[in-house]
Amino acid sequence: MKLRIYIIKKQQLIWTAIILAIVIIAAILLISLKTKDTMNVINKTKSQKVDINNDGKMDTIITKIDEKTKEYSVDIIMKDGRSYSLVPDDKEIPTFGFYSDEWPMIVEARDINSDNKPEIILQSSDSNGPLLHVYKYENDKISRIFSGRYSIFGNIKNPVDNSDIIILGSKEKDSIKYTYYNSRFNLITPASSLTLGREALASFIDFVEAKDQTAFKSNVDDKYLSKVLKGTFLDSKLREVKYTKYTIPSQCTYFVRTNISNGNEKDIGMYLVTMNLTKFDNKSPEYTITNISRTK
Secondary structure, rough: OOOHHHHHHHHHHHHHHHHHHHHHHHHHHHHHHOOOEEEEEHHOOOHEOOOOOOOOOOOEEEEEEEOOOOEEEEEEEEOOOOOEEEOOOOOOOOOEEEEEOOOOEEEEEOOOOOOOOOEEEEEEEEEEEEEEEEEEOOEEEEEEEEEEEOEEEEEEEOOOOEEEEEEEEEEEOOOEEEEEOOOOOOOOOOOOOOOOOOHHHHHHHHHOOHHHHHHHOOOOHHHOOOOOOOOEEEEEEEEEEEOOOOOOEEEEEEEEEEEEEOEEEEEEHHHEEEEHHHHHHHOOOEEEEEEEEEOO
């Protein structure tokens, strides 16, 4: 009889532990969904849940593709029923772009100015090239912060004072140009050493596009070269930056999208490219690519 009682209690303990583990995992997933950056590739009408106004309730970003024109439109439905339609820049870039199998839109929600509310970042294209639109929620309104033909986007903490810096970049021939803004979205000129490995990123892009093979191969381990498929650069995001104890950016990781040519068929290539600081000087620090992983 004592043995039977022991077995029943042990089973109860096991089931209690299982249920408790499920509850903990569910809570962790809910917290992570609320707090982490969210990024979606849009190849059809799609919705994603994001807490736009930091009220603890999940709102909805809806991205649609017009059946006839293939043009994108983006709406936000708040949890309380209010709705907003995002509007592109009527003068400079009057569109959010057009759907293409070769270059679908990416919609990302990310807090880029430390106000605990995520900005909405749209990366897409039209017949003239890359498009970037960034929107913010403030005072019960959705307003546009940036629009332009930028192919690279990122945000970091300023090594000098820990303030937010937003980075807009564009590929120009064999180099990359960065423009910097502060958390109030005003144009700034940071230290010239804040290159964030853009030369190494440019060499990776040139290798993808089969332009400069020698320079890239001499700076990258052969084991990574087989992971890189030839094609055309589309766009990129600066995903992570690590610093030395002297607050110098020592490691940068970029998410890079390319269009892969495979005969008559084309596909999207997605890479995480990590580069480390190998030589520092105040004007032109040098970075070397130390890891390339293909995510698609």
